[in-house]
Amino acid sequence: MLHHKCLLIGILLFYALSLHAEIRIVCTAALLGLQADLRQQEYIHSVNIIQKLGYEPYIIEACTIQGPTFLDKYSNHVFYATVNNPTLKNKGVNEGKTLLQGLQSFNFHEEDMVIKLTGRYYFCSDYIIRTIEKHPHVDAFFVLAEEGTQVFTGCFAMRYKHLLAMLKSFDYGNMELYMINIELETAQYIKSKSPHNKLRVLYMDKVDVQGKIFGLGNIDLKSEVLCSW
Secondary structure, eight states, X not given: OHHHHHHXXXXXXXXXXXXXXXXXXXXXXXXXXXXXXXXXXXXHHHHHHHHHTTXXXXXXXSSOSSOOXXXXXXXXXXXXXXXXOTTOSOHHHHHHHHHHHHHHHHOOOXXXXXXXXXXXXXXXXXXXXXXXXXXXXXOEEEOEETTTTEEOOSEEEEEHHHHHHHHHHOOHHHHHHHTOOHHHHHHHHHHHHGGGTSSOEEEOSOOOEEEOOOTTSOSOTTTSOOEEO
16 A cells, blocks of 8 residues: 555656656757858758747857857857867767756756757757657657667757766767767667666657758768758
8 A cells, every 4th residue: 555655646746747847949059160151051040940839949059168159149048068179089079068068057947858959950840849748758759770779869859857867977988989979879878777767768750850961061061961850
């Protein structure tokens, strides 16, 4: 009887916390000199779509230590990271560290669902938002990649407390040393938590996002193929 009461209290507490949870959309940006005008247009396009969906974009800028920049015209929540290291070879290391620093500054509610979006990518619909709303018990939403060994990190959703815990757990030194990409590191973290029901994950068929992969910046964005995920 005591076990059932404790279980019921736990369930009620979970749903009480969930009622206060919000969906937050966090965009990552890297204001580089390479093809800056085209990239700026992509960022603005993405942010405008987020606002049309009824959400205030939170932006984490990785490469500009101090603002303001044009981003401040489109959001009241722009964080300029100070931990980016341009000498690193592994871009995922800087991505993880700057994302963590920015998220900590925003100080969301621990149960909030954070949609992380690479800032130059943009939503084609509210598909991921509707999926989150239909599954309030789920902690993370990902699209599998590389035959299930990795996940797509250009757009995913994760509960704030779990996202912070994951980013803090990464061995960034090891990632840089062995060039382990963040897509693989994220997938391995998820797999280590989900069997023990510590992280409830829903693998989606798509997030309905489009964008052009910039890579190392040595491609022409005008001619680059538009990708869909």
